[in-house]
Amino acid sequence: MTKPSSIDFADIQGLVRFGYGSLTEASFLLLQVRDALAARAWLASAPVSNAVALTQAPDTALQVAFTCEGLRSLGLEEDILAAFSAEFYAGMTGDESRSRRLGDTGANSPQYWQWGAKGKIPHLAVMLYAKENLLEGWAQSVRGQHWDDAFEVLDCLPTSNLFGVEPFGFADGISQPTLDWNQERQVKGDELAYGNLVSLGEFLLGYPNEYGKYTDRPLLPVNESTTNLPSAEDKPDLRDLGRNGSYLVFRQLAQDVRRFWRFMDERAGSDPQARQELAEMFVGRRQNGQPLVDLKKEPIDGIDPENAPLNQFTFDGDASGRHCPLGAHIRRANPRTCDLSGASDNLFSKLKHMLGFGENDYGQDVIASTRFHRLLRRGREYGPGLSVQDALQPAPENDAERGIHFISLGANISRQFEFVQNAWVMSSKFGGLTGESDPLLGNREPIPGCPVTNTFSITQANGAKRHITTVPQFITVRGGAYFFLPGIRALRFIAGA
Amino acid sequence: MIPQANLTFIAPIKAGRVDDLRNLLLSMNRVRGVADPENTLIPFSQLDEVHFARLVILDDPTASDVRAFHLPLPNYPIYLALFCDFDGELDIFLTKLVNCSSAGLTQIFEHCEGFSQNVDLRAWIKQHHHEPATSYVNWVGRTMLQVREEAALRLTIRTWLDAEDLRTKLPLRQLHGELRAYIASEQRAGRLRLTPAPETPLRWEIRNIAHLIGVPLLLLLLLPLLIVYAPFFIFQLRWRERRDPEIAPRPDPAYANQLAILEDHDVTNQFSAFGSVKPGLFRRWTLVYILWLINYTTRHIFNRGRLARVTTIHFAHWVFLDNKKRLFFASNYDGSLDSYMDDFINKVAFGLNVVFSNGIGYPTTNWLVLDGAKDEQKFKYFIRRHELPTEVWYNGHPGLTALDLQRNSLIRQGLENSAMSDSQLQEWVQLL
Numbered sequence: 001m002t003k004p005s006s007i008d009f010a011d012i013q014g015l016v017r018f019g020y021g022s023l024t025e026a027s028f029l030l031l032q033v034r035d036a037l038a039a040r041a042w043l044a045s046a047p048v049s050n051a052v053a054l055t056q057a058p059d060t061a062l063q064v065a066f067t068c069e070g071l072r073s074l075g076l077e078e079d080i081l082a083a084f085s086a087e088f089y090a091g092m093t094g095d096e097s098r099s100r101r102l103g104d105t106g107a108n109s110p111q112y113w114q115w116g117a118k119g120k121i122p123h124l125a126v127m128l129y130a131k132e133n134l135l136e137g138w139a140q141s142v143r144g145q146h147w148d149d150a151f152e153v154l155d156c157l158p159t160s161n162l163f164g165v166e167p168f169g170f171a172d173g174i175s176q177p178t179l180d181w182n183q184e185r186q187v188k189g190d191e192l193a194y195g196n197l198v199s200l201g202e203f204l205l206g207y208p209n210e211y212g213k214y215t216d217r218p219l220l221p222v223n224e225s226t227t228n229l230p231s232a233e234d235k236p237d238l239r240d241l242g243r244n245g246s247y248l249v250f251r252q253l254a255q256d257v258r259r260f261w262r263f264m265d266e267r268a269g270s271d272p273q274a275r276q277e278l279a280e281m282f283v284g285r286r287q288n289g290q291p292l293v294d295l296k297k298e299p300i301d302g303i304d305p306e307n308a309p310l311n312q313f314t315f316d317g318d319a320s321g322r323h324c325p326l327g328a329h330i331r332r333a334n335p336r337t338c339d340l341s342g343a344s345d346n347l348f349s350k351l352k353h354m355l356g357f358g359e360n361d362y363g364q365d366v367i368a369s370t371r372f373h374r375l376l377r378r379g380r381e382y383g384p385g386l387s388v389q390d391a392l393q394p395a396p397e398n399d400a401e402r403g404i405h406f407i408s409l410g411a412n413i414s415r416q417f418e419f420v421q422n423a424w425v426m427s428s429k430f431g432g433l434t435g436e437s438d439p440l441l442g443n444r445e446p447i448p449g450c451p452v453t454n455t456f457s458i459t460q461a462n463g464a465k466r467h468i469t470t471v472p473q474f475i476t477v478r479g480g481a482y483f484f485l486p487g488i489r490a491l492r493f494i495a496g497a
Numbered sequence: 498m499i500p501q502a503n504l505t506f507i508a509p510i511k512a513g514r515v516d517d518l519r520n521l522l523l524s525m526n527r528v529r530g531v532a533d534p535e536n537t538l539i540p541f542s543q544l545d546e547v548h549f550a551r552l553v554i555l556d557d558p559t560a561s562d563v564r565a566f567h568l569p570l571p572n573y574p575i576y577l578a579l580f581c582d583f584d585g586e587l588d589i590f591l592t593k594l595v596n597c598s599s600a601g602l603t604q605i606f607e608h609c610e611g612f613s614q615n616v617d618l619r620a621w622i623k624q625h626h627h628e629p630a631t632s633y634v635n636w637v638g639r640t641m642l643q644v645r646e647e648a649a650l651r652l653t654i655r656t657w658l659d660a661e662d663l664r665t666k667l668p669l670r671q672l673h674g675e676l677r678a679y680i681a682s683e684q685r686a687g688r689l690r691l692t693p694a695p696e697t698p699l700r701w702e703i704r705n706i707a708h709l710i711g712v713p714l715l716l717l718l719l720l721p722l723l724i725v726y727a728p729f730f731i732f733q734l735r736w737r738e739r740r741d742p743e744i745a746p747r748p749d750p751a752y753a754n755q756l757a758i759l760e761d762h763d764v765t766n767q768f769s770a771f772g773s774v775k776p777g778l779f780r781r782w783t784l785v786y787i788l789w790l791i792n793y794t795t796r797h798i799f800n801r802g803r804l805a806r807v808t809t810i811h812f813a814h815w816v817f818l819d820n821k822k823r824l825f826f827a828s829n830y831d832g833s834l835d836s837y838m839d840d841f842i843n844k845v846a847f848g849l850n851v852v853f854s855n856g857i858g859y860p861t862t863n864w865l866v867l868d869g870a871k872d873e874q875k876f877k878y879f880i881r882r883h884e885l886p887t888e889v890w891y892n893g894h895p896g897l898t899a900l901d902l903q904r905n906s907l908i909r910q911g912l913e914n915s916a917m918s919d920s921q922l923q924e925w926v927q928l929l
Contacts, residue, residue, distance in 0.1 A: 086750060097757040101833055211873045216747070320927055339843065354847075356805040362907055362928060366808050366900065368836065369843050414835055415873075423836040429764050432900045448531070448763050449896020463926045464665040464672065467655070 007181060007200075009051040011230065011244045011487045015063050015127070015378055016204060016409060017051040017181075019173070023061055024161040025135035026380050028250075028405060030115055030122035031151040033073040038150035040074060043495035047142065050488055060138040061129040064491060065248045065483035067091065070123030074494055080241065083218035084484065087413040088247055092480045093117050101418060103426035103437070106445040108477040114252070115155045115479040122154050125250065125483055155479070157252065157405060159380040167255045167381055167402045168279070168440070168474075169388060171289030174310050175334050177374040178302035179203055187212060190339035190350065194314050194370060197302030203376050205411050206233060206243030210371050215411045217242025229493050244487030246409045249375075249417045251480035252382075253441075254403040260474045261391035267468060276388075278468075281458055282439040284328030285310075292324035293317065319364070321459035327433050329440045332424045334370060335431070341365040363432035373419045375408040403478070413482055428453040444473050498638035498697040501548070504581040504590065505816055507555070507825075508609040508625040509574035515554060518577065518608035522552050522888040530759030532891040538601030541891045544593060546584040546641050549767075549812055549829045552605075552889040553578045557771045557823070558752075559883055562857045565742045566776050573819055577609055578769075579622075580827055582812040584640040586698075587626070595619050629814040630788040633828075635899045637800040638694075639906065644894050646690055647905035653680065653689055654908065654929055669922045677912060691909065705796070712793045733779050734865060741775060744858030745875040748882045756884055761833050764898055765811065767890040768834065770826045770883040772856045781821050784855040788815055791852070802903045806844040809837065811899050815852070824856065831898040838877050846870040856883075904928050 014020065033039045049061040066074070068081055068089050082089055093099065093110040104110055110117035130138040166172035177198040185199050187210060201209035205217045219238040220226045229239035260279070268274035276287065285291050295312045303311050314336040318324055324331060342365065343353035352358050359365035383402025410416035424430055425438045428450055436455045437443070444454040454472070457465040486494060510518055527533040532550070534542035541550055555576035563571065583590050595602065595618045602622075606612040612621065657679055658664050667675065683689040716723075760766050774781055795804070804810050813828035830837050841849055850869035854862040860876050862869035870876045894902070911917060911925035 082747075082750070086747070086753060089750060090754070095754055095757060097754075097761055100761045211871060213873060216874055354806065354844075356799070356803045356807075360803075361924070362904055363900070365806060368839055372839065372843065415839065419836060419839065422833050427764075427832070429831065429898045429900070432904065434898075434901055434904075447896060449894065450764065459927065460665060462666065462669060462672075463923050464658070464667075464669075464929060465927070466662055466665045467659050469659055 007183075008230070008244065009053070011489050012051040012204065013063050013245075013485050013488065013491075014049040014051045014061055015248075015485065016246055016376070017053075017179075019378055020061050020129045022057040022131065023059075023129035024132055026127065026129045026159045027135060027139065028157040028159070028380075029126040029128070029153060030155040030157065031124050031126060032154050033070065033123045033150065034152045035149050036074055038146040040495045042144060042146040042150045043074075044492065045144070046491075048488060048491060059131050059134055062138075062142055063127040063129075063485065065125045065127070065485040066494065067121060067123060067481050067483055069121050071484070071494065073123050076494065080218045080220070083216070084242075085216065085247070085413055087418060088482050088484060091121065092249075092251075092482050093121070098418075101422040103421065103441075103443045103445075104477055104480075106443050107473060108443045113477065113479045116481045120154060122481055125248070125481075157382065159382050159405060160384065162381045162385050165381075165385075166404055167257050167383065167386065168260050168283075169257075170279075170283050170285065170287050171310075172381075172404075173377060173379070174285070174289050175330070177202070177376055178304075179376070183207070190343075190354075191369075191371065192338055192340055192343055192345055193301070194336045194338045195301035196311070198371060198374050202372075202374060202411055202416070203246055203409055204243075205245050206230070206240050209411060215242075217245075225496065226493065229489055230487070241486075241490050241493065243490070245490055246411060246485045247413050248483040248485045249406075249408045249410070249413060249480075250483060251406040252403065252478040253406050254401050254476045254478050256474050256476070257386045257402055258391045258395055258399075259472060261388050263472060263474075265392055281325050281328060282456065284324045284330035291330070292328070294323070320463060321457075322461065322463070325456070325458045326431055327436050327439065327457060329438055332430055332438050333420060334374075335367045335424065337367045337370045339369045339371075367431050368419075368423065373416055373424075375410060375416055375420060378407040378409060380405050380407070401478075403475070409485065433457065439471065441475050442471070442473070444471065498694055499584050499640050500637055500697070500701050501582060501584055501634045501640075501812075502587050502590070503583070503629065503632060503812070503814060504579065504587060504594075504622070505627050505629055505814060506579040506622050506625050507576050507627050507816070507818065508606070508611070510554070510577050510608055511610055514608040515556065515575050518605070519554055519888060521605060521608070522554070525552070525889045528762065530887075530890065531762045532889050534891065538605060539594075539598045540601075541893070543597045544581075544583070544590075545893075546590065546593075547891070548582045548584075548641055548644075548893045550581040550889075550891040551578070551767055551769065551827065551887050553580075553769045553827070553885055553887050555771055555818075555825060555885065557773070557885075559744075559772055559858070562744050563773055563776065565744060565857065568776055571819075571822075573823070574610070576818070577605070578825065578827075579605075580814065582634075582829075584642070587623075591619050591622060595622070627816050627818070629816045630785065630824075631792040631795060631813075631815040633795045633804055633810060633813040634800060635804075635811050636802055636903065636906075637796075638697075639902060641893055642692060643694075643906070644897065644902055646692060647902070647909050648894070648897060649689060650680070650691065650912070651905045651908055651929075653683060654912075658929065669919075669926050672926065673911075673917070673922060677915070680912060691913075708793070709797050712789075730783075734783075737775075737779065738854075738862060738865075741861070742858065743860055743875060745860060745879040745882065747878055753881055756881070756886055759886060759890070763892055763895045765829060765831050765892055765895070766834060766837070767887045768826075768828045768830060768837070769885045769887045770880065771823065771885050772858070772883045773823050774821065774855055775857050776822075780855045784824070784852065785817075785821065787851050787855075791848075802899065804845070805848060807840055808900055808903075809840060809898070829892070831900070834881075835877075838880055842870050842873055842876060849876075853879075 178196050180200050199210050201207035214234045218241040219232050226239040230243045232238045232240040264275045264279045268278050280286050289310045291313050293313050340353050342359045343349045383400050425441050428437050435452045437453050439456045456468040456471050525536040525538050561570050809831040811829040816825045847866040850862045850866050853859050854869050860869050860872040908928050
């Protein structure tokens, strides 16, 4: 492998490194290019924020990401576009089989989306972040003189600050992979323990990933127009359009908070404590974020001590699901499995497990190793907050929509976002379960031979599973697209294309 | 126990008739990728012993890869494959197949070389049956009858439990006892059947034991030869591994899309792939030997729900064609293709490498088992590029994964066992 080069933070958009938590206001502009020349002029001088750490948080930030259609409309040639990943090239709504895999069927079908389906695919997302009361001014100043000629605003997505809690009322954004910025991670063979430190190449293009390989991305010959692009680490003769960039998956998820809490209330016989406990089992954490399983005594690589009270755990000690239901949201989204479940660090044990003689009980060793399927989440809530008490009251007329703008970064959409969404979150067969999909995100759509997918099972103290039946759909997809969040030099290249 | 068998019919298609045949085959589908069980050509719903069936046109778009070895483009025929996995014996199945679909089969086979209206259909099909080099069956002896009865059993148990939440809170012995009584009453009322496992055919049993012992004996006899040959083998292998070209470009998006249309309608998917074995006797006989060994393990070791660590494959077959110069692979697996490939890469890369590294263009391996599939992206491109669209695919038990089938069997075993220990009871109740 090539010797790691130092990280040029000035060439990486800040969102990869920071969540911009102190910039509590944000809005996302979904644009279509009206005039490519004007759009490129705006891009050439847009004050896009980079990932250099400052002693003090900035007042404002700007990030820019492009869909494949967007890059095409700005004049990038087709062979360059086709060198991005197939998922990015096709787009989130590009074909029906992808929609089937992502669970975008029934009420989630792209045909009902506000944006992102054919004809309403944004070209670029301009993401604005600011400290309290500064967003409006920042939005004005970012536009500049070419703006109106350059872009048509397809949608402007406001966000709201719910102080670290998602609309259902649960602490959110707790589990995040730790990026190996120091490039110290050396993966040699199967990892026998779950770790949270993940190779840079899983999130940034142009660096080695968890397989020690470079993810495919457009590599261009050296010429006048590409001369300012970084060179490819694995192929130094070529310029790397992907380096320091990432794919950004954006989904607008409307959350029916009233329906969620009414359901919990009804099934709990209106007992406030039972209601909360039931909801917590759906999530897999207490409302304050505390996991339902016990913390591990030994530290987990990549989870720092201040994060340990909420994150130093795996599900290894809870195979039956007595503490945290097997299909709880956090078990599906991040099952915290290792490469060779149950094996100890000697050749015989490893060989035994590799050949399938290690974990023979039903349901053991059936969930894929987590490190290849991590998401770096950068989402923001939208709509007004709603307390549990208010959620149980009759809805006012014209009740506001609320939900989450789910945003995740990764270098491989298919192996990361699509895998997690398809094999874990939406799957009615996750981990040997049947008839249930993610208790929060599931679309409850029947599948052939499986008419019921709207159950949620809870393992009780005696080991038997209690079924919560006919769980309604709580979350509906309203829009979505696959974006490319380029490095800063790549962004200037696109602007000059 | 009734063992499973397979029909692997392969016959060349007449020149100029491929498109006609494809259209005819596509007319058997309800939607692209899902066969209509009641279709008029082969009404699969009448063949209740069939687990899976497929019809595929074997037209290898990668056949010209042999040019990488400076060989001329071979003139292979385009084949039709008809594969079925079923319970019982081939002869009995063929009679049943021909009886219920002779007109349809005739209409299909008219597109093939050497077929005429007046041949004996049964004999003609059998004549074109190519015994797979290796077959994998997820659970040898689990019949379709069992699959159906046990799925109904689980549903009945679950409905009984869900009718009153308190039932799930019963002490385990009591829960087990009450369920046994309830299921017995359902059986008496004729609403549920649990047919006892039939006798294993003696002939199969004897042949199986002979194979179980015979292969290691043969290996023991060959051992001196193998030891003497080993250094030469390693030398030849390493020499080739350093030189064999990789051919794994990004698959054409239009082709990949055409394949994706067929996928993810069900929790189970089909996979058909075709490719050329690397030229020369070394690779050909290495592959023959390895598939022979793997077939031993699938027959005698990996026949209870797991192929090494992989629990998602129902049936798989490897079939040689054209004088062992080409290999066709067909499988039925749970989940989407991407998760299937990830499972392969992360769990059984060594197993894939020993087989497919003998195919032209496979990502470079070292010592036959190392690297190869671990080059994730190249491997995935290689797989997609060699995949063929499966024109017709039938699943006898849609909506049920291999794990579902295993769980349902375990539920039944526990139910029928009146003398479970506490720990067995504990494990059993978690399956419900």
